[in-house]
Amino acid sequence: MTFKFKNVYLNATATVTGPYEKNGPLSKYFDKSFDNLYANEKTFELAETKMLKDSVDILLGKANEKGADVFLSGDLLNQLVPSNLTALSLKIPYFGLYNACATSMEGLLLGSTLIDSGKVKNAICSVSSHNCSAEKQFRYPNEYGGSKPKVATFTATGAASAYISKTPSQIRIESGTVGKVMDLGITDVYNMGAVMAPAAADTLYQHLKDMKRDINYYDLIVTGDLGIFGKQILRDYMKEAYNMDLIKYNDCGIMLYNLNEQPVYAGGSGPVCCPLVSYSVILDRMKKGELEKVLIMSTGALHSPTLVNQKLSIPSICHAISLEVVK
Amino acid sequence: MDKEKYQNLVDKNIPKENVKINAAKAFLVGGFMGIIGQLLLDIYTTWLNIPTKEASTYMIITLIFLGSLFTALGFFDKWVSWANCGLIIPITGFAHAMTSAALEYRKEGFVLGIGANIFKLTGSVILYGVVSAYFFGLIRVLLFGG
Structure with a gap:
């Protein structure tokens, strides 16, 4: 939707x-x-x-x-x-x-x-x-x-x-897609990128379909916190499931830290990871005119330690917001 | 995409852990812990003239004390992250797991915080330790007469 x-x-x-x-x-x-x-x-x-x-x-x-x-x-x-x-x-x-x-x-x-x-x-x-x-x-x-x-x-x-x-400013919230909960059977509590990638793919596909847009319509598509391996999983998933190539794409979890020097494993995560990057460097680049249309997709693993202990897999969700620079 | 196909896609993209290096680290650090234990035992028996049976108890107490102290001083978690089972399996791991839980829940009070949570990680070690000790004791009595 x-x-x-x-x-x-x-x-x-x-x-x-x-x-x-x-x-x-x-x-x-x-x-x-x-x-x-x-x-x-x-x-x-x-x-x-x-x-x-x-x-x-x-x-x-x-x-x-x-x-x-x-x-x-x-x-x-x-x-x-x-x-x-x-x-x-x-x-x-x-x-x-x-x-x-x-x-x-x-x-x-x-x-x-x-x-x-x-x-x-x-x-x-x-x-x-x-x-x-x-x-x-x-x-x-x-x-x-x-x-x-x-x-x-x-x-x-x-x-x-x-x-x-409603007061006009430089950045307009143009549209947004409400995600559906997905679960492709991942039970590994450490591999949240794999848990969330299907939700991201589903929301992205749904958004592009609803808005009748090509994947290259956006100057940048970012996911919230898939990490370096989740990012590659999403790329492969988009290719295999929808035959789409994610090119102008990055992940906030990767952008937030210096992965080679900081002890953050595959990248950042958490609710604040996506807006810390989106509200800082991405908005800054939009205001400078380097980016005009950006799709921000915050990805969430609806992880419950209780349910994982009861041998259930981890569901996930992704919501997308499209931001545009007002000319 | 079905679950099986997705699992294959995930497996293709995730990195392999260095099992050999991790095992070697755990082997060397665990072995080193054994050397320290033996050294302590020798010190207690030869220098302090404590009988071997009691000296081994003192040796265990010393290691538990050091494990807890290093956890409280805030650097043992980094050692554990590096050495993995080399420090977790010896008695130091047990002390570390208890102390770290105690530190974590200290702010929630002595009874409902520390008291209720100190065995959070080590409770299963105690439970299954006692249960298996009972069964192995039983086997020993039945097969070897005690």
Whole structure:
């Protein structure tokens, strides 16, 4: 299902990161970076909350607004702790979202739909993730440090927020495709790229079909966090299933870190991985005129440790948002 | 695309782990741990005149203490990531797994945090250790008379 939006604009974005992202190649694009994983808080959960709150504060400053009609936010933690606590301090009507690492574009899709329908004038769409709070919840204690295979990805730390409204700006949210949940039987909890690639392929194909576009219509197509091996799997999948060649394509998980020097295995992941790259370097390139039409596809593995222990495979989803430079 | 075809596509694209190098590392580090254990045992028996049976207990306690201390100091997880089973299988791995869980859940309190979670990783080692000790003990009594 693809929605076309008439008058929805991306007015401002804000990105806050942890130390690993700061040491990566995109550090100059981020609004704020913390040097320690605790972000001067007592626990990792509170550190993630702090980053999310900071990103909204910076966002409101950049958008020159005091608030918004609605706040849409999500993260990886049980009961959406960081989003709930941020909504508590913001005092803005709030929707908590969960689509794992696909939450960022899910938020933009829903926010744009609300604005397009005229129900709200503006919205703040946020996501956060934290490497240590995610490891603690989904895998082993952080200090355990068990080794991981090469296909594993590294949950990014940080928060990203976007301010969207009907007020025209340089970047327009042109359309968006709501993804379907896919499951091709992958049970390897480390190989999230393989889990998510079919969802990305399905959403991409559906988007191009609904909009009657060629794959080369976009100057750049990015996926959220497939990693280096997932990226190649998606390429092969598109070729085999739909006979399409993905050429002007990259993956945010690969762009966020310096894969040769940083200990991030196959690349970054987590809900914040996709918007940290999209809202920083990609928007920057769009504003400079290097890119005009970009399709951002946030990919999410709907991974539940409980269900994996019960021998079930991991479902996944992907939502796509098409951004255009306003001429 | 069906599941089997997709699994083939995935297998074609994912890298192979260096099983030989990993096994060699684990073998050497694990062996080195054995040497350290034997050295401690020798020190305790010859220099401190402790009987061998008690000295082996002291040796185990020393290794558990060092494993826990190094975990708490924050660098043992990096050693474990590198050496894998070389450090996980010896008693140091057990100490490390317990200490890391304790550190992780410290902020959630002494009872519901540390108490409820300290055996998160090592609970199965204790459970199946005790169960298999019972059965092997039984076999030993029945076959060899104790």
